[in-house]
Amino acid sequence: MTQITLLHTAEAHVATFDALRDRITPGAVLHHVVRPDWLATARASGPTEALIKEITEAIQSAQGTALCTCTTIGDMAETAGALVIDRPAMTEAARIGGPILMAYALESTAAPSRAALERALARADKTADVIPLPLPQFWPLFESDERDAFAACIAGAIRDALPTAKPACILLAQASMAPAAALLSDLDTPVLTTPETALRAALAR
Structure with a gap:
């Protein structure tokens, strides 16, 4: 079992x-x-x-x-x-290549997420532009259990960033952000979330 x-x-x-x-x-x-x-x-x-x-x-x-x-x-x-949780998604982002739009809602996530992504790129022997998208203004919605509003705000901010960023993939760096992916399902750009890829990786260990 x-x-x-x-x-x-x-x-x-x-x-x-x-x-x-x-x-x-x-x-x-x-x-x-x-x-x-x-x-x-x-x-x-x-x-x-x-x-x-x-x-x-x-x-x-x-x-x-x-x-x-x-x-x-x-x-x-x-x-x-x-x-x-984010390591398998980082590996997939590195496989796709850049530019990579890395969205996060906690400032304490920024440095470890960027470092993990850079390590994944190094393992894949790739270089890619990483475009950080900090969204800490929406974190209080998650903390107050307004999850639908949190996801909607994250998705909206990502859509606003797309014309300038023009990413090859979008990385939702925190597990809490995963529901926003469903609101971005119409995009041609891959949206990478961390919970499912991480659970599958854990099951394979």
């Missing part, structure tokens, strides 16, 4: 991944660890020794494959042996 332990920093991701599991592989067992305090600490103080210790211990005690669904703490989780 396949088991995956998911490390979340938002309760909303539990339902997202349970729904994906039910669609992709109903027999898999998902164990959810929800720690919003990890994100709060990382945003306020960065990768403190205490935070690294807690994340590492959670990964070492995980049942099955450990999958971290938070980009902000992703580097800490990856160092401890977890699969990080």
Whole structure:
């Protein structure tokens, strides 16, 4: 029986991944660890020794494959042996090439997402323009559980950026942004989301 332990920093991701599991592989067992305090600490103080210790211990005690669904703490989780949610999507973005429009709604996501994408490009032996699209003004909608409004605002901002950016692909760098992809399904440009690609990668481990 396949088991995956998911490390979340938002309760909303539990339902997202349970729904994906039910669609992709109903027999898999998902164990959810929800720690919003990890994100709060990382945003306020960065990768403190205490935070690294807690994340590492959670990964070492995980049942099955450990999958971290938070980009902000992703580097800490990856160092401890977890699969990080955005890595498979980064690999796909590197395969497609640039320009890559990288949208994110948390400033603490910007640096680790950019670094992960640059590493993916290096592994693919490619160079590509990465166009950051910071959308922190919409994060309060997610935090207040206004998910439909959050997705609509993200999708609208991406549409506004397309004429100037002219990207080869669009990367929604955070799991919370994934619902915006459905609102962009009419585009010819590929829209890459992180939850499904990450779960499939975890299942393949």
